[in-house]
Amino acid sequence: MKRNLETIFVCANCGNEFSKWAGQCSACHEWNSLKEVKSLGKKIKSGRASASVAPTLKNLKEINSENKSNVAIFSTDIKEFDRVLGKGIVRGQVVLFAGEPGIGKSTLLTQLLGKIGGLYVAGEETAEQIALRVERLGLDKEKFDILETNIVEEIAGVIERTNNVFKIVVVDSIQMMMSENNASVPGSIGQIRESTFRLVEMAKKSGAAIFIVGHVTKEGEIAGPKMMEHMVDTVLYFEGERNGELRILRVDKNRFGPTDEVGVFKMEEKGLREISSEEVSLIDNKVSQIGSTVSLVMEGTRPLLVEIQALVTESFSQMPKRIFSGIDFNRGQLLVAVAQKVLGIPLYKEDVFVAVSGGIKISDPGVDLAVIGAIYSSYKDRPYKNGIVLVGEVSLLGQVRKVKMGEKRTKEIKSLGREMLTINSIRELKELI
Template sequence: MVEEIEQNHPEDRRNRVSLTGERAQPTKLKDVVFKKETRVQTELAELNRVLGGGVVPGSLVLIGGDPGIGKSTLLLQVSHQLAATGGTVLYVSGEESAQQIKLRAERLGSSDTDFYLYAETDMGEISRTIENLKPDYVIIDSIQTMTQPDITSVAGSVSQVRETTAELLKLAKTNGIAIFIVGHVTKEGNIAGPRMLEHMVDTVLYFEGEKHHSFRILRAVKNRFGSTNEIGIFEMRESGLVEVANPSQVFLEERLEGATGSAIVVAMEGSRPILVEVQALVTPTVFGNAKRTTTGLDFNRVSLIMAVLEKRAGLLLQNQDAYLKAAGGVKLNEPAIDLAVAVAIASSYKENGTEATECFIGEIGLTGEIRRVSSIEQRVKEASKLGFKKIYLPKNNMGEWTPPKGIELIPVATLGETLRKVFR
């Protein structure tokens, strides 16, 4: 329960009034003047793709991620690039002083950029500064440190986060200012604060990755201006975040030749096909109950596939421990990965490796059938581009499209048929 004190104001601060004094008025749809959506490109093509083609003026973008993952570094680089395009950028920090941000900017090589730094947490002062400065872009780092002066609860509380976000939403929509908000995440991985925070903003991005690995994944889970589930991949270096142009090659570069328990899948992340190695280690259990562990894969999906393998393909897995992971720290959660997971498990169980130039695409049903998947043409083209010669795919996906030259397509209808062809 959070106490909220009703405030009496002669003029409600929630009214949408622009910095030029214009108020929102009811307008007939046919009378609304529509200007073609303009987008501002940053130098990071990966970020542009995740945002749907660039930064949209008047948009409110929420970026969440674990502490130390690189959210502030990313936005500092973006501020530098947006300022270089001629826009006015205001970077508001509630967690660091201007001197600390200057030190980081020097490390990133962007300390001579003409954007404004403002170390403040009072939303009233920030609103007045925006009114005077009239910036094109505003970065708020972070929303949990901002406070509305007329609300008595502490910073980071439900009411404070909700009201400060509502104020930023009003500023963005009435003045065409693109605002980026940094949000802390809870230990469950969700953005801290009320769930309605994600409903209020236009775009929600999650910055993911392991602290002990250099790769970072920027994932869109909501986007009013583009595709959801789009991802951008970056590498954290001493000089900042550098985009990874060919992530498929990065995920496959450390694959061992002839290793058992390994299978390659072409997964779709938004509109982008990515080749990822699925690894499995199946070993006899020494305890009564077999252990199942997954990393980057859905645990329930893996359990279902192992049950189908046992029932439909005759693999005795009930007394086997199974450890599965998606290599490279990426998370796979689409039906088309089923066949690669099944082949990786069978490969480890049979001690029989797959060929280095073959990959597997397909969804597995409970009766052991291989079901069709979406975007098959894009997946095959991506595999061909990286030198793969043989692709196992659902029989029902063999339609009126022409595969690239030099690649062999092997249509399969059932899981048993696939395993017979792979491990013949």
């Protein structure tokens, strides 16, 4: 008998369901976020709720003394990965691993399985294609078990039949997964939400750590409902310039560790190689050039020397362009306005382009002074002297404020043979050019 499909509307931001479409979600108040989804119109029971065993009450003291292996943390054997996660992977942890296409998500997770071993759920590739990648990376094929499926119920069946032997399960990717309990197509909001729920439930029941690969949209957000990020334990972003060598692993959410650490990798012929702070070089030019400044940012506890490049050129349009790569757009707009007001330069008739070398994204406010310094240098068409580093948060009045970990930054800059510039106002930049 044919089952009737019910039309519902799901909010792409919070995941709430509605029977009718509306311009604004009444739950999270986001505009134009309701998407039409076809569902079976039946209530789906979770595996835990449908089990014959009644839920039991557990005391934390009993868990710690009874079986410490249930909360065991094991290393990934990749130092940069461990740095980002905290001390390593927690049993039953669910990690959402997101990044742009071609950035190296599958490569890094393949190398992770090559270290520890585990199950690779191939929703986008065949076993033969994965075997080629494993050979290219020089990894041991015996550590890989490949499951070609995009149905989460089949994944659960395999894990149960193998008596939870896998410590790590990689699902590539969540946009290709589907649940038999949902009639919508793979990649839809309903399927992504249902599949994620099933995978989280699977991880907690089996104790296997599940890495879910997620694609990002052109805006840089993970494709799918925002609620997916709330369901998982950890959200990792893998970023960098696709044509460049440097890759940054950044944590956005972590229930078991810090959220301010980054891991740095370098893409090579044999895959991704982790690199230390001393090897990280985000400066293209050793000699100071027009429109270029150097700043030191703190990514967690790791100091990184970065180069800020700016181009200010006459605009021939009614609305001058403002393009920022690597820094927040609104923050960039604010810094342009402060530079125009305090330094007295007519940027209202100039196109302004600002970029961070290396393709990384910076949220550290200590880079404000370097951004304004690069803009001013490009406008005046004159460089700063060699070896100076601009660090400081800039207020709306043009005052330069101190930033966190100031002593550590100063020590790091001196160890690199450079000079940290100390000024109280951006007006003092006029005396440096």
